[in-house]
Amino acid sequence: MSAKMAKDILLVEDNPDDAELTRIAFAEAGIDFRLHVVGDGVQALGYLRGCSTSELPSLVLLDLNLPKLNGREVLEAIRADPATRHLPVVVLTTSAEPSDVDTVYELGANSYIRKPVDFERFVEVVRQIGLYWLALNQPPGKA
Amino acid sequence: MSRWTIPLMPAQHAYPHDDARFRLAIASAGIGMAIVSLQGRFVDVNPALCRMLGRDSEELVGRLLHDFSHPDDLPLTERLCASLAAGESPSIEAEKRYLHRDGHVIEVQLTSALMRDADGAPQYLISQLRDVTAQRTAERALRDLNEHLEQRVRERTAELEEARRRMEAFAYGVSHDLRAPLRAIDGFTVQLARQAEALDEQGREQLSRIRGASVRMGGLLDSLLELARIGRAELRPARVDVSLLADWAAAELQDAHPDRRAVVRVQPGLEAVGDERLLKALLTQLLRNAWQFSASRDAVEVDVEGERRGHGLHLVVRDRGIGFDMAYAGKLFEPFQRLHGSDQGAGHGIGLTIARQIAARHRGRIHAEGVPDRGASFHVELLDLPLPADDTPAHEGRGWGAA
Numbered sequence: 001m002s003a004k005m006a007k008d009i010l011l012v013e014d015n016p017d018d019a020e021l022t023r024i025a026f027a028e029a030g031i032d033f034r035l036h037v038v039g040d041g042v043q044a045l046g047y048l049r050g051c052s053t054s055e056l057p058s059l060v061l062l063d064l065n066l067p068k069l070n071g072r073e074v075l076e077a078i079r080a081d082p083a084t085r086h087l088p089v090v091v092l093t094t095s096a097e098p099s100d101v102d103t104v105y106e107l108g109a110n111s112y113i114r115k116p117v118d119f120e121r122f123v124e125v126v127r128q129i130g131l132y133w134l135a136l137n138q139p140p141g142k143a
Numbered sequence: 144m145s146r147w148t149i150p151l152m153p154a155q156h157a158y159p160h161d162d163a164r165f166r167l168a169i170a171s172a173g174i175g176m177a178i179v180s181l182q183g184r185f186v187d188v189n190p191a192l193c194r195m196l197g198r199d200s201e202e203l204v205g206r207l208l209h210d211f212s213h214p215d216d217l218p219l220t221e222r223l224c225a226s227l228a229a230g231e232s233p234s235i236e237a238e239k240r241y242l243h244r245d246g247h248v249i250e251v252q253l254t255s256a257l258m259r260d261a262d263g264a265p266q267y268l269i270s271q272l273r274d275v276t277a278q279r280t281a282e283r284a285l286r287d288l289n290e291h292l293e294q295r296v297r298e299r300t301a302e303l304e305e306a307r308r309r310m311e312a313f314a315y316g317v318s319h320d321l322r323a324p325l326r327a328i329d330g331f332t333v334q335l336a337r338q339a340e341a342l343d344e345q346g347r348e349q350l351s352r353i354r355g356a357s358v359r360m361g362g363l364l365d366s367l368l369e370l371a372r373i374g375r376a377e378l379r380p381a382r383v384d385v386s387l388l389a390d391w392a393a394a395e396l397q398d399a400h401p402d403r404r405a406v407v408r409v410q411p412g413l414e415a416v417g418d419e420r421l422l423k424a425l426l427t428q429l430l431r432n433a434w435q436f437s438a439s440r441d442a443v444e445v446d447v448e449g450e451r452r453g454h455g456l457h458l459v460v461r462d463r464g465i466g467f468d469m470a471y472a473g474k475l476f477e478p479f480q481r482l483h484g485s486d487q488g489a490g491h492g493i494g495l496t497i498a499r500q501i502a503a504r505h506r507g508r509i510h511a512e513g514v515p516d517r518g519a520s521f522h523v524e525l526l527d528l529p530l531p532a533d534d535t536p537a538h539e540g541r542g543w544g545a546a
Contacts, residue, residue, distance in 0.1 A: 017327035024334065094322040098372070117322060117361030119330040 007033045007134045008057040012044040012074065014066050018115075022061070022092075025123045031130035041069025045077050048084050056087060059133045062109075064093045064100060072107060079108040086140045088133055175251070175272035181265055183208050183224065195251075195274050197244035213240035213248060227257045228265060238275070250276045307375070314371040321364055329357040359491075366493035369424070370478070373500045378418045380528035385413035385422060385456060389447040392426040396434055405434070405443035413449045415456040416527035417505045425501040426460075428494045429521050433462035436519065440464060454527045455507065461520040467513040475511050498523075 009026075013019045019037045026035055036057065038044045044066075048056065060078070064071035071091065078084045090111040091104050101112050113129065116122050169176045175192030177185055185203045193200055196211055203211070212220055216239050223235050234256035241249045252273040258266045332353045339347050386409050393407035407430065415422065430445060437443040440463065449458040467475070474480040476499040479492040495511075498521070502509040506526040513519035 015323055015327075017330070018323060021326065021330040024330070094326065115322075115326060117325050117329055118358050119326070119333040122326070122330065 007031075007059070008055075009033050009035050009134075010044065010047060010057040010060045011035055011037045012041065012060065012062045012066065012071070013037060014039045014063065018063070021119065021122065022126065025119070025126040026130065028123045029127035029130055031127070031134060033130070033134065040067045041071065041074040044074050045069070048078065048087075049081075053083065056084065058088070058139060059129075060087055060089045061092045061129075062089055064091060064095055064104070072103060075104065075107045075109060088137065088139060090129060090133065092129075172271075175274070177203075177208075177270045177272065179208060179255070179268040179270055181228070181267060183220075186267060192272060195243075195249060195272065196241060211241050213242060216240050223253075223255065224268075227255060227268065230257075233257065241272075248276070249274055250279045310371070311375065314368055317364060317367060322361065325357050325361055325364070329354055329361075332357070363491045363493070366491045366497070370493055370497050370500060373421060373424065373497060373504065376418070376421065376504075378421070378504060378528060380416055380530050381419055382530075383415050383417050383419045383422050385415050385426070385449065385458065386411050386447070388419070388423045389413070389426045389430070392423060392430050393445070395427070396430055400434070403434075403443060404441065405445075407443070407445045407447065409447040410449060413447070413456060413458065414451065415458075415505075415525050416530055417525060418528070421501045421504060422525075425498050425523070428498040428501075429460040429523075432494055432498075432521070433460060433464060433519075436464035436466075437462055438464075452524075456523075456525045456527075458523040458525060459520055460523075461518065463518040466515045466517045466519050467511070468515050469513060472511055472513070476509065 011019060011022055013022065016039075019039075023035055023037070026033060036047065038047055044060075044062075048060075051057070062071045062074060066074070069077070071093070075089060075091075078087055078089060088110045089108070090113060091109045092113050092115060093100070094115050104112055111133075113125060116125060169178075169187065169189045172189055172191055175195045176189045177192055178187040180186050184205055184207050188200050188203045190200075193203065196203065198211075209217060209220065219237065219239060223237055226232065227235055234254060236252070236254050239251050239253050241251055243249055252275045253270060254273075255268045255270040257268055260266050332350055336347070336350050336354075339350065342350070389407070389409040393405070393409070397403070397405055426447075430447075433445045434443050437445075444463045446461045447458070448461070449456055451457075476495045478496040495509075499509050502523050502525065505528060507524040509521060509523045511519055511521050
């Protein structure tokens with residue numbers, strides 16, 4: 001966790017309350033990051049397509065129920081584009097529908113995490129996401 | 144196609160109606176009878192046939208049968224007569240339609256026999272005509288009704304399927320859309336609590352009540368979703384080591400409440416054929432129930448016992464908690480019905496409903512026995528689910544729980 005390089009995270013979340021809580025949770029978890037928040041699937045794809053390879057975020061946190069393009073469609077588009085095919089995508093949602101979980105893995109999600117109601121547990125969830133994906137995990141092509 | 148080419152009968156031929164007894168038999172018959180010439184003309188008719196066709200015998204005798212037949216049946220008539228004339232069979236039976244004088248169709252069960260003279264030459268036909276209009280009408284009505292019913296069943300099934308889909312969508316909406324504002328309530332309450340020094344004791348307590356309530360509501364939503372899921376989950380029958388599941392559920396409860404002293408005694412070797420995931424949830428619910436209602440005891444004490452009965456497992460989960468009054472036993476398994484306040488350990492009021500639903504999906508039942516302040520026991524009858532065809536039979540050694 002001692003890497004000083006700033007990490008970019010793209011948060012795709014339409015609910016401003018949830019976006020704000022996630023921002024607070026990342027701050028409380030003490031993760032060294034820049035959080036970019038977009039409110040729908042179209043904006044998410046627009047953001048990613050505007051990035052050069054070196055500007056791509058280290059992690060995408062993706063909600064499923066989104067306006068315009070939903071999370072599943074965003075995930076499909078990310079996996080279909082050679083530039084973003086290997087981008088780590090963690091689905092972070094309130095749903096725990098078994099069918100959602102299966103679909104999302106089928107579409108190539110790296111992880112599926114359900115946001116707990118209890119905020120303190122959410123901070124812990126965020127801390128572990130940060131530890132795993134931004135510190136421990138070795139992403140492809142960035143070594 | 145062969146025309147009706149029966150040799151003409153000599154005109155002077157003696158008809159059997161010269162015989163008085165024969166005439167009487169025909170006249171008094173309850174069904175329509177006729178002597179028909181080989182040319183297809185009525186030679187004699189009885190009163191029953193006259194009534195059937197709504198005509199006098201004078202109107203019929205000498206006329207062709209054709210004249211009273213349903214036009215669509217004429218080819219059939221010809222085929223039948225040709226078959227008789229060719230001597231293919233001594234008599235024929237057929238269903239034919241005739242026309243009543245007033246134009247309505249009469250459905251008739253027709254039996255005709257060819258009479259021959261001593262030399263074997265065909266003489267005439269004796270026909271019996273039974274009116275089956277009412278019977279056929281009733282049969283058609285019944286068939287229509289059946290088809291209508293099948294159609295209704297298809298429609299209702301489609302409606303139910305649609306209702307189930309809407310229910311699923313609703314459950315999904317509950318999961319996602321109600322949890323989101325709840326998370327906001329809890330999250331921002333926590334933020335507010337960070338500045339709690341600005342609040343007095345009462346304000347801090349109220350904040351903690353808000354948090355408690357939102358977490359409880361989150362649990363309630365989860366329970367409702369689990370209930371909805373259990374109702375529609377696809378069953379995956381397998382041999383299940385129920386004792387192992389009970390130990391597992393107990394260990395999870397102990398992990399969640401490390402400070403609570405608990406003694407859970409599980410009889411080893413309890414076996415069932417069912418859905419492992421659902422049976423695990425069943426044991427979790429029953430053990431959690433025992434756990435919750437033993438809150439006032441020094442230790443949680445639960446016994447999980449059972450025995451194989453026929454093709455099923457009779458399972459008993461017995462606690463020494465606060466028990467309940469048997470007068471309310473029927474309410475235990477209804478959603479949101481609670482016999483105790485939350486200070487006595489009551490949860491969401493869904494857990495036992497989930498347990499009952501799981502038992503029902505295993506074609507089983509659940510009932511409870513309790514004594515106030517002495518404890519409660521929950522009896523679950525689980526019938527073995529049919530195993531997929533490629534699985535080995537249950538009595539082949541101890542292959543339980545291998546999956």
